[in-house]
Amino acid sequence: MKILHAKQLKEADEYTIKRQQLSSWQLMERAATQLFEWLHNRLQQSPVTIHLFCGTGNNGGDGLALARLLLEQQYPVKVYVVNFSEQRSTDFLINYNKLKELNHWPELLKADDALPELPPQDIIVDAIFGQGLNRPAEDWVAAIIQHINASKAFTLAVDVPSGMYLDQVPKEQDAVVQANHTLSFQVAKLPFFLPQTGIFTDTWELLDIGLDAQYLQEVTTDMHLIGAMEVLQFYKPRKRFSHKNTYGHVLVIGGSYGKMGAPMLSAEAAMNAGAGLVTAYIPKCGYQIFQTALPEVMVLTSRHEEYISEIEFDLKPTVVAFGPGANTKEVTIRAFRAFLESNTLTLVVDADGLNILAQHQGLLSLLPAKTILTPHPGELKRLIGAWEDDFDKLAKAKAFAAQYDLVLVLKDAYTITVCEGQLYVNTTGNPGMATAGSGDTLTGIIAGLVAQQYDPLQAALFGVYLHGKAGDLSVEKNSYQALTATEIIDFIGDAYLSLFEG
Numbered sequence: 001m002k003i004l005h006a007k008q009l010k011e012a013d014e015y016t017i018k019r020q021q022l023s024s025w026q027l028m029e030r031a032a033t034q035l036f037e038w039l040h041n042r043l044q045q046s047p048v049t050i051h052l053f054c055g056t057g058n059n060g061g062d063g064l065a066l067a068r069l070l071l072e073q074q075y076p077v078k079v080y081v082v083n084f085s086e087q088r089s090t091d092f093l094i095n096y097n098k099l100k101e102l103n104h105w106p107e108l109l110k111a112d113d114a115l116p117e118l119p120p121q122d123i124i125v126d127a128i129f130g131q132g133l134n135r136p137a138e139d140w141v142a143a144i145i146q147h148i149n150a151s152k153a154f155t156l157a158v159d160v161p162s163g164m165y166l167d168q169v170p171k172e173q174d175a176v177v178q179a180n181h182t183l184s185f186q187v188a189k190l191p192f193f194l195p196q197t198g199i200f201t202d203t204w205e206l207l208d209i210g211l212d213a214q215y216l217q218e219v220t221t222d223m224h225l226i227g228a229m230e231v232l233q234f235y236k237p238r239k240r241f242s243h244k245n246t247y248g249h250v251l252v253i254g255g256s257y258g259k260m261g262a263p264m265l266s267a268e269a270a271m272n273a274g275a276g277l278v279t280a281y282i283p284k285c286g287y288q289i290f291q292t293a294l295p296e297v298m299v300l301t302s303r304h305e306e307y308i309s310e311i312e313f314d315l316k317p318t319v320v321a322f323g324p325g326a327n328t329k330e331v332t333i334r335a336f337r338a339f340l341e342s343n344t345l346t347l348v349v350d351a352d353g354l355n356i357l358a359q360h361q362g363l364l365s366l367l368p369a370k371t372i373l374t375p376h377p378g379e380l381k382r383l384i385g386a387w388e389d390d391f392d393k394l395a396k397a398k399a400f401a402a403q404y405d406l407v408l409v410l411k412d413a414y415t416i417t418v419c420e421g422q423l424y425v426n427t428t429g430n431p432g433m434a435t436a437g438s439g440d441t442l443t444g445i446i447a448g449l450v451a452q453q454y455d456p457l458q459a460a461l462f463g464v465y466l467h468g469k470a471g472d473l474s475v476e477k478n479s480y481q482a483l484t485a486t487e488i489i490d491f492i493g494d495a496y497l498s499l500f501e502g
């Protein structure tokens with residue numbers, strides 16, 4: 001699914017109005033009807049007081065139209081117009097008049113007005129600002145937002161929590177509505193997925209308001225949401241007439257004394273993701289434990305007992321995953337450099353591999369095209385330097401990925417993969433996955449997919465999706481707290497199966 005920029009969302013509106021021969025008021029009515037039905041389905045006429053805070057633009061217009069639909073069904077409704085501008089939008093005015101025709105007069109809120117009481121059992125609808133926000137709210141409007149946030153009432157935001165921008169982080173956090181749920185129109189918004197802005201709504205969902213399908217299909221964007229539908233488009237079914245060599249050979253290079261679990265998790269995950277063969281290249285001290293714990297995995301050892309001292313092997317892997325548990329000893333760095341100088345295989349680099357690249361940035365130009373790097377925020381900062389905010393982080397990540405022709409997987413609550421100027425936002429995963437070894441399993445899954453002939457970008461997108469889905473399926477049985485990396489591996493199979501359910 002596409003994620004659109006504010007300008008494109010406006011265009012989608014305009015095309016819809018033109019092609020479906022609607023008035024803009026009718027489109028707003030569609031939006032308000034969807035909002036109404038959402039609430040009505042849940043409230044079933046229970047007499048809960050609904051406080052609607054409406055701005056003077058179209059977001060406010062949505063709020064006023066919703067208030068009318070609620071009043072028509074006898075819901076107790078209190079409407080406040082946050083009167084921040086005398087320039088009221090046309091559709092705001094139409095809906096304002098329609099409300100008055102029902103003999104309902106909204107309360108106008110201006111600077112210094114007393115604010116209404118908002119008891120915890122009531123519902124607040126936030127329709128102050130939508131996508132049109134283009135500067136910080138004035139102090140008295142921010143005070144209304146703070147008043148909403150101080151209430152324990154359930155807060156439902158219309159389109160976006162008021163104060164949230166589509167393309168920047170708000171300067172003042174407390175001038176943004178803290179929504180319990182957001183009902184957003186048709187298309188997902190980038191700030192829902194970023195750590196600094198995603199915090200303004202606990203949950204969100206999209207309401208289909210019938211925007212022009214042709215426009216949505218044809219518009220080109222650089223932001224994409226990746227779910228089951230998207231990964232199924234490049235899913236490769238297993239062939240009946242095939243053998244283990246059909247599905248490639250992953251070589252996992254890593255491990256050091258005390259950190260042998262990391263490459264074990266990667267190797268096992270690569271196996272479960274479907275690689276034909278997996279070999280681990282580790283320091284000698286890990287030999288026995290590897291051979292005992294993972295009978296499917298072949299093992300080569302480096303000469304040193306406790307860490308990788310050279311990388312020399314006499315086999316032809318399809319893909320190399322370097323880094324899990326590898327350590328950053330000088331001798332390991334030298335071995336990695338020598339390996340990179342002659343390597344042409346697709347590479348996945350994680351953990352200490354990323355730390356080595358961050359410390360020795362000259363090595364970056366030795367990476368083959370479309371090398372997959374999988375940094376968590378700390379590793380990313382070491383690689384690309386500090387950023388001002390999440391939007392700046394994405395801009396810097398794009399530039400870095402372009403400079404070295406990388407597939408850059410930015411691990412986070414919503415992992416974003418960056419490649420050739422495009423952002424791919426993953427939709428699976430949960431906070432239980434913030435646990436030791438989770439990243440090592442992701443590295444293994446991605447390598448396992450490259451082995452099966454997915455191109456590096458597809459492998460990264462599919463790998464991130466499967467990893468998150470495995471985590472989601474696992475918490476259904478295990479809870480967030482008890483989720484471990486090993487369980488993520490155990491659920492890779494269920495994650496595959498879930499692609500074909502419903």
Ligand SMILES: NC(=O)C1=CN([C@@H]2O[C@H](COP(=O)(O)OP(=O)(O)OC[C@H]3O[C@@H](n4cnc5c(N)ncnc54)[C@H](O)[C@@H]3O)[C@@H](O)[C@H]2O)[C@@H](O)CC1
Nearest residue numbers: 013028031057058059129130131132133134135136137159
């Ligand atoms: N296809 C869609 O996405 C649809 C959008 N609709 C609604 O329209 C909204 C966008 O409406 P608008 O463009 O009118 O904008 P908003 O209602 O978000 O903002 C109101 C206006 O206030 C002004 N403004 C911006 N920042 C301000 C500030 N800090 N203080 C005071 N004034 C400020 C701007 O001129 C802006 O146009 C969407 O968020 C959505 O709720 C719906 O009506 C239905 C269709």
Ligand SMILES: [K+]
Nearest residue numbers: 126129160162
């Ligand atoms: K809003």
